[in-house]
Amino acid sequence: MGCSAVVMLMLSGCASIEPWVKPYQRDKLADPIMAFGRHPVALQHVAHVQDSREAAKGANGSGGGGCGCN
Amino acid sequence: MAAGAAAVVAIRQTLLLLLTCLAAAAQAAVLPQDRADLMYHSYQGGGVSIDGPALMLRKKAGQALSLSAYYYVDTVSGASIDVVATASAYTEQRREARLGIDYLAGNSIISANYAQSDEDDYQAKSVSFAVSHDTFGGMTTLSLEAGLGDDTVSRNGDESFSADVKRYNYKLGWTQVLSSSWIAAMNLQVDLDEGFLNNPYRSVRYLDANEPRGYGYQSEVYPDTRNAVAVALVNKVYLPYRAALSFNLRHYQDSWDIRALDAELEYVHPLSAQWTLEAKVRWYSQTQAKFYSDLFAFASQQNFMARDKELSDFSNWTLGLGASYGLPGWAFWPAAKPEVNLQWDHIRFSYNNFRDVTAADAQTGLEPLYRLDANVIRAFFSVYF
Structure with a gap:
C-alpha cells in the first residue's frame, strides 16, 4: 500500500515535470560556440598534456549532446 | 506473500514510471558532424621539447553509423630535470592510433573504440564500449562507458625487463539543458590500475654521508594497485550577446x-562570420602521494618510495589564447567548410616539495624549489562536411 502510494506520488511528479526548453527554443544551444569539445583533436592534446604532468585524470569529457541539436 | 506481491507490483509500477518519463517527448540523438582535422602540436618546457602531427577523421556511413580514426605522433627530445639529475638526454617517439564506431539507434548512440600506443619501451592497447541516451524531450543525455587497457612496460638497455599493467575504467555522464542558454554536465570516472605503475627509469634520492654530494639514488618502488575517482561539473552559458562562457570544476582522489x-574558465567570442577568438584560464592543485619524498632519510626507508614530481605537492596556472578563421569555400567541394585554428597555452608549474638538485652550491635538502614554464601550441586545419 505504502509502495503504491510512493509510486503514485512519483508518477504524478513525472506528469508535472515537463521538458521546459522546447526544441524551437534551442537555437543558442545549437550555436557551434556552445558545443562541448568544439575541436576534438585539440581537446585530445590538452588532455594528453595534462595527464602526462598531473596526477589527476578522468572525468574531463562530456556525455555530449543534451540539447538534441548538435 | 502479500508483501512480496506488493513489492512486485511496486517494481512494475516504478519501471512503468521510468519508461513513461524516458519516453516523454522523445527526441532522437544525433551523430557527430563529419569532419577532418590535421594538427601540428608542440610542447616546450623544463628542458623538454615534444612535437609532432595528429590527424582525426570522422565520417558517417549511412544514416546510423559514424566512423572515426585518429593518429597521433609525439617526438620527445631534450632532458627534463629528472633526466639531467640521473641519466643522459634522449630522443624517442610515441605513435598512437584509434578507431571508433558510433551506432545511432533511436534516442541512443552505442559506441566502441580501440586505441593502441607504441613506444620503444611502452606498448598500450585499450578497448572501450559506451552508450549514451537522450531523454526528457532531448534536454537530458545520460551516458555510460566501460574501458579496459592492457599495457606492457619494458626498459631500454635491459632486455630481461618486462612488466604488465591492466587498466579498468568506468564513466558515468549526465548532461542537462537547464535553460535556452545554459547547459551543464556532471561526469564521474572510476579508474582501477593494477601492475607495474612506476616509471622504470626514475629514482628516489636519500641522504648518504658517503656520497660527495651528500645523497645517493635508488630506483622508485610504487604500489601495484591504484584506484581513483574523479568527478567534474561543467557549465556552459550563452551570454546576452553572441559569446559563450564555460566553467569547469573537477575533483580527483x-x-x-x-x-x-582544478577549475577552468573559458570564453569564446565570434568577432565576425570568419573570426572566432577564445581565451581560457585554468588553475590546478594537488597534494602529494603518501609515499613521496624529495629526500628520504636513508636507503630503502619505506616499502614504497617515489620522487616523481608528478606525485609531489604542486599547483599550476594555465593561460590560453586561440583564434579560428573560416576560409572561403571551395568550388570543387561546395559542401566543405574549411577553417584554420591556432591555440597557445602558457603553463607555469610551481612545485612545493620537489627541489632543483641541479642548483649549484645548495645544501642538501635545501635546494630551491623547482619551477617550470611551458608553452604549448596547436595549429590545425579543419574541414567540416
Whole structure:
C-alpha cells in the first residue's frame, strides 16, 4: 500500500515535470560556440598534456549532446 | 506473500514510471558532424621539447553509423630535470592510433573504440564500449562507458625487463539543458590500475654521508594497485550577446592519498562570420602521494618510495589564447567548410616539495624549489562536411 502510494506520488511528479526548453527554443544551444569539445583533436592534446604532468585524470569529457541539436 | 506481491507490483509500477518519463517527448540523438582535422602540436618546457602531427577523421556511413580514426605522433627530445639529475638526454617517439564506431539507434548512440600506443619501451592497447541516451524531450543525455587497457612496460638497455599493467575504467555522464542558454554536465570516472605503475627509469634520492654530494639514488618502488575517482561539473552559458562562457570544476582522489582540484574558465567570442577568438584560464592543485619524498632519510626507508614530481605537492596556472578563421569555400567541394585554428597555452608549474638538485652550491635538502614554464601550441586545419 505504502509502495503504491510512493509510486503514485512519483508518477504524478513525472506528469508535472515537463521538458521546459522546447526544441524551437534551442537555437543558442545549437550555436557551434556552445558545443562541448568544439575541436576534438585539440581537446585530445590538452588532455594528453595534462595527464602526462598531473596526477589527476578522468572525468574531463562530456556525455555530449543534451540539447538534441548538435 | 502479500508483501512480496506488493513489492512486485511496486517494481512494475516504478519501471512503468521510468519508461513513461524516458519516453516523454522523445527526441532522437544525433551523430557527430563529419569532419577532418590535421594538427601540428608542440610542447616546450623544463628542458623538454615534444612535437609532432595528429590527424582525426570522422565520417558517417549511412544514416546510423559514424566512423572515426585518429593518429597521433609525439617526438620527445631534450632532458627534463629528472633526466639531467640521473641519466643522459634522449630522443624517442610515441605513435598512437584509434578507431571508433558510433551506432545511432533511436534516442541512443552505442559506441566502441580501440586505441593502441607504441613506444620503444611502452606498448598500450585499450578497448572501450559506451552508450549514451537522450531523454526528457532531448534536454537530458545520460551516458555510460566501460574501458579496459592492457599495457606492457619494458626498459631500454635491459632486455630481461618486462612488466604488465591492466587498466579498468568506468564513466558515468549526465548532461542537462537547464535553460535556452545554459547547459551543464556532471561526469564521474572510476579508474582501477593494477601492475607495474612506476616509471622504470626514475629514482628516489636519500641522504648518504658517503656520497660527495651528500645523497645517493635508488630506483622508485610504487604500489601495484591504484584506484581513483574523479568527478567534474561543467557549465556552459550563452551570454546576452553572441559569446559563450564555460566553467569547469573537477575533483580527483586516489588510493595513493593524492587529492586534486582544478577549475577552468573559458570564453569564446565570434568577432565576425570568419573570426572566432577564445581565451581560457585554468588553475590546478594537488597534494602529494603518501609515499613521496624529495629526500628520504636513508636507503630503502619505506616499502614504497617515489620522487616523481608528478606525485609531489604542486599547483599550476594555465593561460590560453586561440583564434579560428573560416576560409572561403571551395568550388570543387561546395559542401566543405574549411577553417584554420591556432591555440597557445602558457603553463607555469610551481612545485612545493620537489627541489632543483641541479642548483649549484645548495645544501642538501635545501635546494630551491623547482619551477617550470611551458608553452604549448596547436595549429590545425579543419574541414567540416
